[in-house]
Amino acid sequence: MRTIFTTDQVHERDRFARWHDIARQGIVDHDAKPACRKSFQAELQVGAIGTNSLAFFRSSDMTVSRTRRHIASDATDEIFVCRQFSGRLVLEQDGYQVGLEPGDVTLLDPAVPYAAHFFGGSELLVFKVRRNALEGRVGRTRALTARALPANADGRLTSAYLGLLPFHANGLSAAVGVT
Template identity: 30%
Template sequence: MRGSFSTDRVPAKDRLAYWSDLVCGVFVKLDCRSSTRHSFNAAMQYDTLGWLRVVGAESNAIEAVRSHRQIAKGYEDDLLVSIQIEGQTQLVQNGREAVLSAGDFALYDSERPYSLRMSDETRLVCLQFPRKELVGRLGPVSPFVARANSGKGGVGRFFLDLARVLPQRASEIEGNAVRSFADHVIDLLALSLDCGHAGSLHLASSRSLMLARLKRVICDHIRDPELGPALAARLGGMSVRHANRLLAEEGTSLERFILSERLACCASVLGSAKFDHLSVSEVAYSSGFNDASHFSRTFRTRYGLSPKAYRLQKRSKPKL
């Protein structure tokens, strides 16, 4: 799902409140304040690549604070990365402070309080993604949080060059390539963060490589109704037992992971207006389900709504 917002047409006295509501809706719950309250201006463009959210934003000076109170209100267990394009940002978390200038980036954790203080004429890109995606590559992330990383050279430069164009070009990635591309973005982020922490990265471990390969072939074949545990394991070059052992480390199994990916695929299609011509049953069958009733039951269990109600809810969200 993609969108863009601007305060240009909002009355000056309401702009900060409007922006605060937007940020809470797109990212995590935050308190926003600005010394330029009556002349505040900002704009945002966002998109998603599977489980990876990509946001480009620019604004006047603003401070965003995530407190224990805000954490208690939400249910997010995500990590975020801010990539500074212009201006300067001060990030404070875990007793550490990172000052980001153009070309720098830093990781922060939605489950811990933090503050972001941005200078006037700031432009940045932010990535938001489930914690497990980076933990599976780096292990515990606390050593990497609130540390400024340079994107001016080395691996960091490759990550920066990719990240800065994602808000404008993420929509060019389609179909089965979406989830694989998101994996590659986080692979590159993990390599960039690990440059100053030799020995902690797990990307090269055989278990991580096998798990990544298994997930990739499942995503690539998720629309095949014949894809079950046996076929997925064979395509991944391992036994069902070994595949289940790998996925058990993430609290799931081969069968549950395939079901979860199929449901996520359906949710993505139902949430997109360009597929409104497809009936709910057609969405289910095109994502590998062969029983519409089973699909409806499992979808409701996962998302708390029937597929039809989920689609209607996505369409009824107000255009801010």
């Protein structure tokens, strides 16, 4: 993974605005509001596995929303597989709400409006998978978004696998990627 932005060397008055611009480009277009602009801290790393991209970010407390306006101007044919590394995240989509703790995994569909609340110290991996590739394996994803992956053996293995991706992403061959 390659760090494309950190607030470490950015003046406090500019931190959130710069972060938001980079996150809108590197993850997906959205609106966001920090709990405190003055103390806001964040970092964004990106990588790839085959044709699938990864974004790993750390952030201070903030709320995020992706609306129909964003979707109309920034269509994507991806599903986000989200794995929480630290902190807490609450996602709402399609009438469902999920609270993610470290190790928890859920799907998020950027083609459907959503809201999120990142609590301070949140670290999240977003694995962007082409919709047709994922749905070819698991069926329609609409019934899976904003719901925690079960804590059974399959769910724990999936979480563990996703937990390794940031450390190996750019070094893996294209054969490992989801096609």
